[in-house]
Amino acid sequence: MNTEAQPVVVYVTYQGAPQDRFDRDYYVGVHLPLTMKAWGQYGLLSLKAFFPATEQEGTLALCECVFRDEGAFEAAFASPERSAVMADVPRFTAIAPLRARVTAL
Structure with missing residues (x-):
């Protein structure tokens, strides 16, 4: 078992x-x-943004967020800095972000 x-x-x-x-x-x-400044201290390791190659309905933007581990993820989303990160969203869009946690197959 991998611990x-x-x-x-x-x-x-x-x-x-x-x-x-x-x-x-x-x-x-x-x-x-x-976001990196706010959550890096809790274990956010990297952020990468991606945009569609062509204009079309659907995904306008995607960001890959990599946290060190489960504890880092939980600490970032429970942190006092979370409110500042979320309050910044309306400055670039009126679209509500959707979050999906993923695992490798």
Whole structure:
């Protein structure tokens, strides 16, 4: 049995249509650094943003968030900094983020 802590991966997606407001520059240049600063101290290891290659309805943005382990994930989402991270979302979109925790097959 492997007792080593496993990273926790969370995908945050924003679903909508091409005409929906989503400021990519703000998201990458301001929101992701804010999130890393807020949650890095709890064990957020990395953030990567992805955008569709073509304009289409569906996923407008996707972010891969990698936490050190389960404890890091729980600590970040329970932290006092969580409110600042969430309060920043309306600055780049009116779309509510969807979160999905994933595991490798």
